Amino acid sequence: MYSIKTLMMILMLVLSLAACGDAQHESDSRVDAQDEPHQGSHEANEDDSHEGHAEVEGRTHIEPETQQALGIVTEQAGPVVMAELVTAYGHIRTNTDQVTHISARFDGEIKQVHVAVGDRVETGQLLLDIESNESLNRYTMVASVSGLVTQRDANVGEQTNGGELLVITDLSSVWVDLEIFPSDREQIALGMPVSLRAGDMSTIHTGTIAMMLPQAQRNQAVIARVVLDNSNGRLIPGTWVSADIRTGEYEVPLAVRREALQSFRDATVVYVRDGDDFQARVLELGRQSGDWAEVLSGLAPGTRYVTENSYIVKADLEKSGASHNH
Structure with a gap:
């Protein structure tokens, strides 16, 4: 049997241990309460950071040898004189200033035709043989210009009758x-x-x-x-x-070539070069004329961007994104 003194000592020890457990629980609760807002603040900061870089989407690495083999060409963005x-x-x-209409010098019978529609003739080339109605002498007609025979109204045995026989057009x-x-x-x-x-x-x-x-x-x-x-x-x-x-x-302070523009993730982008890495940069565009598009925001002057075969970079980025999603 335990003495009264021993029982009192055991009771005091149990109460002491219980008090320590309560204190530790309160301390742990205070730590959890402090950690929760800190964790929420960290998540908010991550969201803010992501939104701050929303204009930059996607990155891929292409080795220099591959760039050359694929014909990927870059140039620096800068000011451009654009045309209205x-x-x-x-x-x-x-x-019509170079169309020649040919008629017979003396009316007569056409004895021979040396050209057809579509033939290419040179200056001095033989065209027709005609027998004069008056002298019955046979004479020839030659080309006074070079060009194509685009019309022929002359056949063997026909009379010239002052009409137009051939048309030669210099094209x-x-x-x-x-x-x-x-x-x-x-x-x-x-x-x-x-x-x-x-x-x-x-x-x-x-x-x-x-x-x-x-x-x-x-x-x-x-x-x-x-x-x-x-x-x-x-x-x-x-x-x-x-x-x-x-x-x-x-003149506009900043422009890019229109052939460099691509559609990527519901935005208009160019692919900027950073070493051997390429990033899609979202642009706000202004006026467009001929080969050029004015850049209002999204790109700094002097940035090197892909001007030729940018679709290859786009395909590589989309492939990388698909692999990452899986």
Whole structure:
């Protein structure tokens, strides 16, 4: 049996241990209460940090050898003189100043025809043999110019009867007639430079406004005429063209090439180069003209960005993002 003194000592020890446990629990509770707002503040800071860099999306690494093999080209963003342009449409026409109509010097019977429509002839080349009705002498007709035979109204045995026998067209230069509508008419003047695309639209031809025809068409457009060199014969009369007429220019402090722009994660971006890393940089764009787009925000002057084959960087970023998501 325990004595009363021993029982009292055991009771005091139990009470003492219980008190220590309560104190420790209160201390732990205070620590938890302090930690909870601190943890919430840290999460908020992470969110704020992410929002602060929302304009930068995506990063990928491409080795220099791979960049060269894929044709990835970069240049620095900076100020650009942009053109004020009026877009017009029209078609290529034969330059009638270079069309030659051929008739017989003396009426008679056509004895021989040496050319056909589509033939290329040179100056001095034999065209026709004709027997004169008056002298019954046979004479020849030769080409006075070089060009293509575009019309023939002469066959063996026929009489010339003062008519037009052949048409030779020199296509070494052609006209481009552009339709200028009333809303643009005041901006267009003689001598303004013009960039034109015809046919496959890949080749750019340049010229100037040489003439404004004085009469409006049925659609109320007036014709602005451009004379183009066609020594290579690639510009075919009748082909439709689009043209940009340069009516003025202005300088912007920062611009990028429009071919560099890509759509990425619902934004318009360029891919900036940082060493051998590439990042998608979200841009706010202003005016666009020709090959250039004005940058209002999202890019610093002097930043090097991808100008050629940017779609390759985009594909690599999208592939990297897909792998990361899995």
